[in-house]
Amino acid sequence: MRIAITTDAWQPQVNGVVTTLTRTREELIKMGHEVLMVTPEGRRTVPCPSYPEIRLALFPRRSVTRELRAFAPDCIHIATEGPLGMAARRYCLSNELPYTSSYHTQFPEYVRARVPIPVSWTYAWLRRHHRHSQAILVPTEAVQTQLLRRGFQRVHVWSRGVDTDVFKPDVAHDFALPRPIWINVGRVSVEKNIEAFLNLKLPGSKVIVGDGPDKKRLEALYPDCHFAGYRFGDELAAYLAGADVFVFPSRTDTFGLVMLEAMACGLPVAAFPVTGPVDVVDDGVTGVLNEDLAHASEQALTLDSAACLRQARAKSWQAATLQFAERLAPCTDAATAGSIDGTYSRNRV
Incomplete structure (x- = not known):
């Protein structure tokens, strides 16, 4: 099949969404499919407020229309809710084409962490964005239940994987720091709740791998913690393999791919018992989930x-x-797929 995937999150961004879509494209190609990625690459963009590493496409509707028409996809998937995702959605509705979509992050909670916009308002907008999707793909059953309770329909689980050829315990980084080594990997930003980790009273050393808008501030506030910046591939795997516990303080992730990567390096996880960790961690076996994160870490x-x-x-x-x-x-199923009642309208945007 010819599959078009539209995403506002793409390289050189470093996050779970980009990793998921990159690996999905690779696997689809291995399966014999032809894949078009409609991304911000090569377009005029502006930095996302408070996240300059995220680039948002400016007025992409015409260019997205040209790309999709030229590719003539058999299937269209809209991976994100940004400008490119909205342009692809409009194209599908205008041409009476069915599409699928995905929900990768708890966007309403992310927004609320930064600006005083009620979570209910953002969920209402998201319901409208995904309303005509033939299948809303989410990473876990917990997220599926959450969206169904909020009035979303046709929500299905699309799980995640881990590259065990890269993430393995074979080579361990020597931190030359007092042990145990407590490590966190991810974007250093407010919605990741990293300060909950940095404030823990734990023996040994804390290591943060990653970058983001809060890195400089947290480095100044926590001089005894070690901020390693970005690490990738084999080097990241070595950092994980060289640590003792992966501490995941986020309360807003829908999955937390880094937890799987940590476990693939032999690292148990400490996390809160919330969406994401509850579906990834086998409590008491591959990690510990507890509202007392220090206790979870020690256990x-x-x-x-x-x-x-x-x-x-x-x-x-x-x-x-x-x-x-x-x-x-x-x-090719456009004649019968459509929206909930089996029809499309050009005015349904």
Whole structure:
């Protein structure tokens, strides 16, 4: 099939959404599909407020229309709700084409962490954006339940995988720091709740791998913690393998791909019992979930790394991509697919 995937999140951004879409494209190509990625690359963009590393396309409707018409996809997937996603949605509705979409991040909670916009308002906008999607793909059953309770329809699970050829415990970084080593990997920003980790009273050393808008501020506030900046591929795997516990303080992630990557390196996880960790971590086996994050961290230190390896190795990108492909809505079904009642309207935008 010819599959078009539209996303506002793309390289050189470093996050779970970009990793998921990159690996999904690779697996789809291995399966024999032809894939078009409609991304901000090569377009006029502006930095996203408070996230300059995220570039938002300016007025992309015409260019998105040209790309999709030229490619003539059999299936269209809208991965994000930004300018490119909205342009692709309008194209599908205007041409009476079915499409699928995905929900990667708890966007309403992210917005609320930065500006005083009620979460209910943002969810209302998201329901409208996804209303005509033939399948809204989410990473876990917990997120599926959450969206269904908020009035979304046709919500299906599209799981995630981990590259165990890269993320493995074979080579461990020597931190030359007092142990145990407590590590966190991800975007250094307010919605990741990193200060909940940095404030923990724990023995040994805390390491933060990643970058983001809060990095300089947190470095100044927590001089005893170690900020390593971005690390990628084998180097990131070595950092994980060289630590003792992966501490994941986020309360807003829908999945938390980095937890799987940590477990693939033999690292148990300490996290809050919230959406994301509850679907990724086997509590008491591959990590510990507790509202007392310090207690969770100390208990995770006692767990067997072999269990972490077994769980991570059971999660493949091939299996995740098969889930994705099975939910796609072929454009040849446009005559009967449409919206909830089986019809489209050019005015439904």
